[in-house]
Amino acid sequence: MVKSDLTEVLCKHPFVGDLQEQYLKLLVGCAKNVHFHDGGYLCHEGEAADLFFLIRNGRVAIEIHAGHKGKQRIQTIGPGEVLGWSWLIFPYRWHFDGCAVSEVSALALDGKCLRTKCDKDHDFGYEMLKRLANVFQSRMEATRLQLLDVYGSHKGR
Amino acid sequence: MFILQHQDLDVLISALKSRGYRVVGPTLRDDTVVYDDLNSAADLPIGCTDDLERGHYRLRRSESGTYFGTTVGPHSWKKYLFPPRVKLFSIQKRGRVLELEAEDPQQRPEQFAFFGVRPCELAAIALQDKVFMGKNFADRTYTALRRGVFIVAVNCTRSGGTCFCDSMGTGPKAEDGFDLALTEVEADGRHFFVVDVGTPRGTEVMNDVPRTKAGQSDIELARKLVSKAKAGMKRSVTQEGLRQFIAGNLESGYWDEVSRRCLLCANCTLVCPTCFCSTVEDTTDLSGEHAERWRRWDSCFTMEFAKVTGGNFRPSPRARYRQWLTHKFSSWIDQFGVAGCVGCGRCITWCPVGIDITAELEALRGHGARAET
Amino acid sequence: MKHTAVAEADVLVDPMIPQMMSIKKIVWETDDTFTIQLESAAFANAGFSFLPGQFNMLYVFGMGEAAISISSDPAKPATLTHTIHRVGTVTNELSQMKRGDIIGLRGPFGSSWPIEKANGLDVCIVAGGIGLAPLRPVIYSLFRRRRDYGRLLLLYGARSPLDLLYRVELEEWSKLYDVEVLVTVDRSDSTWKGYIGVVPNLLSYIKLDARATVAMVCGPEVMMQYTIAEILRRGIPQDQIYLSMERNMKCAVGFCGHCQYGPKFICKDGPVFALPQISSLFEKKEL
Numbered sequence: 001m002v003k004s005d006l007t008e009v010l011c012k013h014p015f016v017g018d019l020q021e022q023y024l025k026l027l028v029g030c031a032k033n034v035h036f037h038d039g040g041y042l043c044h045e046g047e048a049a050d051l052f053f054l055i056r057n058g059r060v061a062i063e064i065h066a067g068h069k070g071k072q073r074i075q076t077i078g079p080g081e082v083l084g085w086s087w088l089i090f091p092y093r094w095h096f097d098g099c100a101v102s103e104v105s106a107l108a109l110d111g112k113c114l115r116t117k118c119d120k121d122h123d124f125g126y127e128m129l130k131r132l133a134n135v136f137q138s139r140m141e142a143t144r145l146q147l148l149d150v151y152g153s154h155k156g157r
Numbered sequence: 158m159f160i161l162q163h164q165d166l167d168v169l170i171s172a173l174k175s176r177g178y179r180v181v182g183p184t185l186r187d188d189t190v191v192y193d194d195l196n197s198a199a200d201l202p203i204g205c206t207d208d209l210e211r212g213h214y215r216l217r218r219s220e221s222g223t224y225f226g227t228t229v230g231p232h233s234w235k236k237y238l239f240p241p242r243v244k245l246f247s248i249q250k251r252g253r254v255l256e257l258e259a260e261d262p263q264q265r266p267e268q269f270a271f272f273g274v275r276p277c278e279l280a281a282i283a284l285q286d287k288v289f290m291g292k293n294f295a296d297r298t299y300t301a302l303r304r305g306v307f308i309v310a311v312n313c314t315r316s317g318g319t320c321f322c323d324s325m326g327t328g329p330k331a332e333d334g335f336d337l338a339l340t341e342v343e344a345d346g347r348h349f350f351v352v353d354v355g356t357p358r359g360t361e362v363m364n365d366v367p368r369t370k371a372g373q374s375d376i377e378l379a380r381k382l383v384s385k386a387k388a389g390m391k392r393s394v395t396q397e398g399l400r401q402f403i404a405g406n407l408e409s410g411y412w413d414e415v416s417r418r419c420l421l422c423a424n425c426t427l428v429c430p431t432c433f434c435s436t437v438e439d440t441t442d443l444s445g446e447h448a449e450r451w452r453r454w455d456s457c458f459t460m461e462f463a464k465v466t467g468g469n470f471r472p473s474p475r476a477r478y479r480q481w482l483t484h485k486f487s488s489w490i491d492q493f494g495v496a497g498c499v500g501c502g503r504c505i506t507w508c509p510v511g512i513d514i515t516a517e518l519e520a521l522r523g524h525g526a527r528a529e530t
Numbered sequence: 531m532k533h534t535a536v537a538e539a540d541v542l543v544d545p546m547i548p549q550m551m552s553i554k555k556i557v558w559e560t561d562d563t564f565t566i567q568l569e570s571a572a573f574a575n576a577g578f579s580f581l582p583g584q585f586n587m588l589y590v591f592g593m594g595e596a597a598i599s600i601s602s603d604p605a606k607p608a609t610l611t612h613t614i615h616r617v618g619t620v621t622n623e624l625s626q627m628k629r630g631d632i633i634g635l636r637g638p639f640g641s642s643w644p645i646e647k648a649n650g651l652d653v654c655i656v657a658g659g660i661g662l663a664p665l666r667p668v669i670y671s672l673f674r675r676r677r678d679y680g681r682l683l684l685l686y687g688a689r690s691p692l693d694l695l696y697r698v699e700l701e702e703w704s705k706l707y708d709v710e711v712l713v714t715v716d717r718s719d720s721t722w723k724g725y726i727g728v729v730p731n732l733l734s735y736i737k738l739d740a741r742a743t744v745a746m747v748c749g750p751e752v753m754m755q756y757t758i759a760e761i762l763r764r765g766i767p768q769d770q771i772y773l774s775m776e777r778n779m780k781c782a783v784g785f786c787g788h789c790q791y792g793p794k795f796i797c798k799d800g801p802v803f804a805l806p807q808i809s810s811l812f813e814k815k816e817l
Contacts, residue, residue, distance in 0.1 A: 407817070435781070440592070
């Protein structure tokens with residue numbers, strides 16, 4: 001994909017928001033368009049988290065191996081959402097498997113490169129952390145609601 | 158208006174009985190004034206007066222021989238119009254077939270005459286009329302019991318210790334809703350009733366009762382006594398802005414304070430003449446072939462009231478006390494256009510820990526004011 | 531929205547007395563939820579008239595009643611169904627009944643989903659768990675006059691893939707070109723390929739013309755709270771958001787006081803409310 005197209009695509013993703021021009025250029029420089037088929041893996045638990053993904057289309061399921069229960073899918077990440085924050089958080093390793101459960105198109109960002117840039121330019125680092133904090137918050141809220149198991153003991157209706 | 162000599166009060170009762178009414182009214186039992194059948198005027202609590210305070214009720218002899226010297230007891234007229242237990246239907250199971258037999262409320266044999274209804278109680282009856290005979294569905298049981306009830310009201314000539322009908326706009330004088338209204342006067346060795354007639358039916362009954370036309374001075378005497386009752390009231394509720402204030406303070410810390418004292422015993426809801434909550438009870442007999450459904454009184458103070466399978470919407474004492482008070486003085490207005498309290502004071506008298514709702518409303522207001530500063 | 535649909539025969543009926551209905555069919559939707567279809571000689575011709583969102587009180591001999599939303603098509607009054615979650619004594623007893631067994635029915639009660647308010651607008655139906663049951667009559671009604679509305683969106687979530695209701699119909703609806711269906715589950719094993727996550731999250735995946743959208747929401751109360759917060763955040767006006775509330779029902783006609791929610795009687799002012807009617811109560815604890 002041509003750089004100008006990439007910029008346009010990147011700008012459309014909610015993760016970018018109102019990022020300043022110069023930082024947007026940084027991201028574009030570290031971005032590439034990727035595609036996964038249904039059943040393909042974007043990441044594996046334990047591997048180095050050198051990339052993170054801005055999902056454009058499709059769904060990625062977060063899979064965790066739960067011992068005797070086998071593979072459990074605990075959440076899907078969909079269009080407009082972000083997969084992966086471990087690129088910026090020590091020890092920079094994935095904590096789950098990310099499996100595409102449909103055709104997925106996404107922007108893969110070079111997290112390794114970007115975290116170096118965050119260390120050098122703290123203002124840029126702040127912009128990235130701000131955005132990741134949003135991701136943590138909405139993920140946490142959703143997880144809490146899932147934990148409440150609201151459908152569990154429902155009154156007869 | 159008429160004058161009825163006190164000794165002829167009995168004739169009024171007989172006149173009602175001869176017309177087929179079942180006359181019920183205040184009578185004495187276990188040192189309490191309760192509502193029960195009246196055979197004659199002698200069954201009334203003659204010569205009694207009462208002392209009511211927070212959590213306190215005593216009857217004592219008075220110096221006079223008045224028939225209506227007491228104020229209110231633990232019973233209210235809802236005992237008759239909205240009975241504590243009513244059978245709704247029974248079902249017989251024959252194999253798979255269910256044969257339902259509905260109780261027909263029209264079948265009730267008696268026609269009541271309520272003898273001695275206080276003005277606050279007239280207001281309470283009017284409130285329950287709004288609840289049960291309102292727009293959507295009319296409750297057949299209530300409607301059947303209510304229709305044709307003959308009401309002999311009694312204006313209050315003294316205020317009970319816990320009364321606050323004046324500030325609730327419901328007394329101490331009966332304005333309407335009665336067939337006859339009596340004001341008992343004892344003065345200068347005379348003892349009589351000033352009788353106000355409210356309906357043609359009232360006039361018709363009075364035709365059989367010895368009476369004379371009331372003179373202006375006697376009417377004035379009666380009026381003065383009622384004013385005295387009004388002036389003697391020790392408690393009041395400021396209604397202005399109350400509905401919105403309560404609605405805006407549902408999360409006030411005040412509710413924690415009051416609920417620390419409340420025992421959730423439900424006495425207040427039982428003695429309250431306007432409380433209308435009920436529940437249904439389904440029972441079967443031992444054979445398992447006969448089932449019945451009964452309606453019985455319920456109270457928002459009980460643990461089960463807001464229970465649903467798998468949870469409870471109002472488990473805490475705080476929430477339950479709040480439900481009662483906010484319903485009575487706030488939600489009731491949204492639902493029926495007028496407050497649900499008639500100022501009879503029963504809940505104050507019969508609360509075992511003496512919670513006084515007039516004081517509680519002030520406390521809520523005070524708490525709200527403090528929170529704003 | 532407050533009008534109650536009543537067939538001619540019902541007008542003189544005492545609302546406290548049940549009518550006898552017999553069970554025509556029982557279908558298990560999930561391992562703890564089932565749909566019963568009822569019939570009766572009295573309703574053989576006219577059928578049972580109701581508005582979407584209304585409920586009936588179903589009576590089991592000697593045991594008691596349960597308030598159950600009507601889940602069938604209002605335009606087909608001869609096929610009256612209720613989808614029931616087996617949670618308590620009455621619903622458990624109902625779940626063990628057979629074709630031909632007799633139960634009592636009182637109703638229909640309550641307010642209805644204001645479908646006419648959605649004319650010319652997009653409709654976003656958001657359901658959680660058994661909340662899809664009282665919304666299914668709306669879906670049928672919208673399909674019947676599809677051209678009267680803009681986009682139709684159905685967002686639905688359940689505990690797990692096995693807890694999804696009406697799976698066959700969901701499948702059919704997903705295939706329709708003029709309906710957008712998004713389904714999510716709270717938890718799943720590795721066989722589910724759909725969304726996994728909470729219902730409010732589904733709103734992130736759809737574009738909305740917020741001001742021209744009517745939302746109808748039904749599900750467990752906490753799910754509705756989070757969902758409505760998200761719907762408001764997306765800009766749908768408060769008075770275009772409708773929800774169905776629930777409380778303990780005994781009489782269902784506004785006399786017993788049990789279903790009160792602030793000043794509202796859920797049985798007659800609700801169960802369907804426009805958000806502004808209850809927004810001052812909605813997030814207060816233990817009302």
